[in-house]
Amino acid sequence: MQSPDDAAPGQPADRSQPGPQAGTTAVGTSTADAADRAPVPEPDRASARIPAQAGERAPVDTPTETAVPSDERRSTAVRSISALFAILAILVTLVHVFFVFLHVAPSNTLSQDYRKETGTWVYPYFEQNWALFAPNPMSENFRLQAQSRVRNADGTVVESGWSDLTGDDLKHIRGNPYPSKADQNMIRRAWSSYTDAHEAKDETAIGTRGPLTQRYLRRIVVHRFQDAGADRRLESIRIRVATTPVGKPGGKPEPETAYRTLGWWETKPDDFR
Structure with missing residues (x-):
């Protein structure tokens, strides 16, 4: 009888001969050795979940990447408050410069229209005793x-x-x-x-x-x-x-x-x- 190894090239081997069946190991190899060499899949720690007890909802998976650290949230709040105070300081400075300019500038239509507001802002704390473009120091x-x-x-x-x-x-x-x-x-x-x-x-x-x-x-x-x-x-x-x-x-x-x-x-x- 021709063995599978002696089959002519291009022809199928004779499958009628008895060979190793499924569930058996090769000659000279024990079942315990085969079990030792077989890879054991490790459990997925990221996807491992504790089974919910009766009456409890299953935990919702929250991606770790979307959680914002508390330090970063605090830093964002500090920057926002600092930016707000900076904007307010700039606005107050612009208003102060505007009214002082009207106060010391030569008389014009704009200074006449805002005379009351200018006097309220300037007097008594920001009074200027000199005139813009025409200073008149005391002699x-x-x-x-x-x-x-x-x-x-x-x-x-x-x-x-x-x-x-x-x-x-x-x-x-x-x-x-x-x-x-x-x-x-x-x-x-x-x-x-x-x-x-x-x-x-x-x-x-x-x-x-x-x-x-x-x-x-x-x-x-x-x-x-x-x-x-x-x-x-x-x-x-x-x-x-x-x-x-x-x-x-x-x-x-x-x-x-x-x-x-x-x-x-x-x-x-x-x-x-």
Whole structure:
């Protein structure tokens, strides 16, 4: 009988001969050895799930790649808040620059239309004492001084010497990193308003603002004397202003000081409020 190995090329082998059947191993190989060599598939750890107990829902598979770390979420929130504050700061800066520009720029249609809004924004904290394109620095220094008449309990009237109110303000300003706006501008602006509304020769009021500026200046002086202890016994006050031109550095002779003395102003009950 011809064996399968002796079959002619191109012809099928004789399958009638008995050979190894399915479920048997080759000659010389034991079943245990075959089992050792057979690969054992490892369980898929990613897809392994704990069986759901009775009455429980099966866990939903959530891809690990889509979970956002808490640090990254916190970092995103911080960046968003920082960007919001940066935008607000830029907007406030632009608004501030716009109103200050209108305040210091020469008078034009836009500044006239927004005069009320500009004044509300600028005064009293962002006041500018110079004009854009046409600066007008001060060329003289002035010091406002005042004296008072106080009636004593026995009916006698005492006239005080001159008090340097501007000098008192300068003491509060110098060496103070955050000086008060009142110390810097109140007396100066009150005197400037008075001189703009009164003639220098005879103190005649110019327009309707004259009496108002006089009352304003008088009340400031009365309150200064109140702080000094004069209180309601103060009957009248008098004001003078010492003006000294700003000289050149090292220039000689020194500029002379000129005085402008006003008359006595009787105090009113409203001045002490």
